Amino acid sequence: MTDRWWxxxxxxxxxxxxxxxxxxxxxxxxxxxxxxxxxxxxAQCLKDALSHPDTFGMWGGTTQNEREAINxxxxxxxxxxxxxxxxxxxxxxYYREKAAxxxxxxxxxxxxxxxxxxxxxxxx
Numbered sequence: 001m002t003d004r005w006w007x008x009x010x011x012x013x014x015x016x017x018x019x020x021x022x023x024x025x026x027x028x029x030x031x032x033x034x035x036x037x038x039x040x041x042x043a044q045c046l047k048d049a050l051s052h053p054d055t056f057g058m059w060g061g062t063t064q065n066e067r068e069a070i071n072x073x074x075x076x077x078x079x080x081x082x083x084x085x086x087x088x089x090x091x092x093x094y095y096r097e098k099a100a101x102x103x104x105x106x107x108x109x110x111x112x113x114x115x116x117x118x119x120x121x122x123x124x
Contacts, residue, residue: 005044010035020057029058036061050074084108091115 006012011019011032018031036042036058046060049067056064083100084093089107097104104112 005041005048008041009045010039018058029063032058033061 014031014035018029018035021028036045039045039061042060044060046062046067049055049059049062050071053068053071055067059067062070083097083102084090084105085096087093087096088105089111091108091111094104094108094112097108
């Protein structure tokens with residue numbers, strides 16, 4: 001038999017209405033959070049839910065809105081890593097961010113502007 005994380009979840013025999021509330025109970029996750037707080041597979045549950053962004057309900061101790069915020073922060077971190085990488089605030093960082101098709105950060109943009117001003121001064 002295959003070991004699946006959800007077979008060890010604290011919520012597996014709980015009333016699903018606590019985890020998937022609708023109507024007036026939509027924001028009432030108090031009981032679900034209690035289950036999640038002591039669940040041995042909370043991390044696996046959250047990881048799975050984060051990989052499926054449209055997942056409704058309480059998963060890994062988080063609501064859909066909370067997971068969307070986590071994913072948004074993660075996307076920003078990935079963009080920053082893909083962008084200037086280990087060259088923040090440099091001309092190289094600026095060009096890396098442009099190549100990654102992301103808005104260059106303020107520090108890299110300043111480095112680019114300084115470089116352009118230097119080139120203009122030398123040319124004049």
